[in-house]
Amino acid sequence: MALFESCTSEQKNVLKKQILKLEKGITKLNHWVREYEFASITYEIEFFKTVKPNLVSNYLYLNLLLRLLQEVPNIAFNDLTVYKKYSKEAYTFLKEENYFYNYLLNNDSCNDELYFRRLETTLNYYSPNHLFSDIKSTCSHGLLTAKIKAYEMWLIFCNNKIQTIKKQYLINQKSLDSSPLVWEAHKVDAIELVYALYFGGAVNVDKCTLQELATQFEKIFNIEICSQLYRDFLDIKRRKINSTRFLDKLADKLKYKIDQDFV
Numbered sequence: 354m355a356l357f358e359s360c361t362s363e364q365k366n367v368l369k370k371q372i373l374k375l376e377k378g379i380t381k382l383n384h385w386v387r388e389y390e391f392a393s394i395t396y397e398i399e400f401f402k403t404v405k406p407n408l409v410s411n412y413l414y415l416n417l418l419l420r421l422l423q424e425v426p427n428i429a430f431n432d433l434t435v436y437k438k439y440s441k442e443a444y445t446f447l448k449e450e451n452y453f454y455n456y457l458l459n460n461d462s463c464n465d466e467l468y469f470r471r472l473e474t475t476l477n478y479y480s481p482n483h484l485f486s487d488i489k490s491t492c493s494h495g496l497l498t499a500k501i502k503a504y505e506m507w508l509i510f511c512n513n514k515i516q517t518i519k520k521q522y523l524i525n526q527k528s529l530d531s532s533p534l535v536w537e538a539h540k541v542d543a544i545e546l547v548y549a550l551y552f553g554g555a556v557n558v559d560k561c562t563l564q565e566l567a568t569q570f571e572k573i574f575n576i577e578i579c580s581q582l583y584r585d586f587l588d589i590k591r592r593k594i595n596s597t598r599f600l601d602k603l604a605d606k607l608k609y610k611i612d613q614d615f616v
Contacts, residue, residue, distance in 0.1 A: 368419045375412040382408065383490040394466065401469040401492040409495070410502035417507045428563045429583030431518050436511040443504040443511070453494065454501055468494035522579060536574035542599040543570065543578050544585045549600055 382405065391397040421439070429435055447454050456464070467477050472488035536543055547570050550556055551563050561569075567579050578585075589596060 365419065365422050368415055368422065372412065372415050372419065375408065375415065379405075379408060379412060383487065387487065387489040394470065397471070398465045398469045401471075401495045402465065402498065406495055406499040406502060409499035410506070413499055413503035414506045417503065418510070426583070431521075431564055431579070432583040433515055433518055433580040434584040436514045436518075440508060440511040440515070443508045446504055447501065450497065450501065453497060457498065457501060468492065518580070522577075532573050532575055534574050536576040538599065540576065540578055540581070541585045541588060543574065543576055544582060545589055545597065545599045546570075547578070547582075548586060548589075549597070 386400070386405075391400065417439075425435055467475055469492050472486060472491055472493060475493060477493040544567075547563070547567050551558055551566050556566060558566075564579060564582065567582050571577060571579060592598070595601060
C-alpha cells in the first residue's frame with residue numbers, strides 16, 4: 354500500500370472496506386479447512402505455514418495502518434517521532450519472539466510438524482488463547498507467523514515514511530535562501546510560538562498547513578523543528594503549570610520595555 358500523505362476519512366473508509374473483505378475471506382477459509390483433508394503432511398504444513406499466514410498478515414497489517422490513521426492527528430502525519438515510536442514497538446515485538454523469528458528467517462523446518470499442523474493433531478498450545486481456538490482450523494504458530502509478517506511490512510512502511518520525511522526536509526532546506534537570523538531560545542519555545550501563530554489566526558491558515566508554517570519558521574531562524582513538531586507540542590500540553598510560559602515570557606518582556614520607555 355502506498356504511503357499516506359495525509360489522514361483523511363476517505364482513506365479510513367477504504368482501509369475499513371479492505372479489512373472487512375479480508376475478515377470475511379479468513380472466516381470462509383477457516384470454515385473450508387475444518388472439513389478439508391490434506392493429501393499429505395507436507396501440504397498441511399504449507400497451508401498453515403505459508404498460505405493462511407499470508408492472508409492473515411495482510412489483515413493485521415491493514416489494521417496497523419488503520420490504527421495509524423485513527424490515532425495520529427493530521428498535523429502530526431509527517432512527524433518523524435510518530436514513525437520512530439511505531440518502529441520501536443515492532444522491533445520490541447520481534448525481539449520478544451526472537452527464537453521463532455529466527456526460525457522463520459533461517460527457513461528452518463525441524464519443528465514444522467509441531468508448529469504448523471492442526472492443533473487437534475499436535476495439541477501444542479503455545480499460547481493460552483489457543484485453548485479457545487478451533488483445533489481443526491488453527492495450528493500453534495500460524496497466528497504468530499502472521500504477526501511477524503505483518504510487523505515486517507509495518508517496519509518497511511514506517512522506515513519508508515521516515516526516509517521520505519527526511520528527504521523532503523533536505524529538499525526544503527536546499528531550496529530555501531539562507532537567513533542571517535539564528536533562533537537562540539529553546540526548540541520547544543519555537544514550537545510553542547509556531548502553534549500560537551497558527552491557531553491564533555495570526556497567519557493565513559487557509560493557505561498553509563502547520564507543517565508548512567514550521568518549515569518557513571525553520572528557514573527564517575535556521576532551526577530544525579519539523580521532525581518533532583507534534584511530540585514537543587504534547588510536552589507543552591503536559592505542563593502542569595503555565596503551559597504557555599514562553600509566550601508569557603515574551604509578553605512580560607514587552608510590557609517591561611513599554612513601561613521603561615514611558616518612565
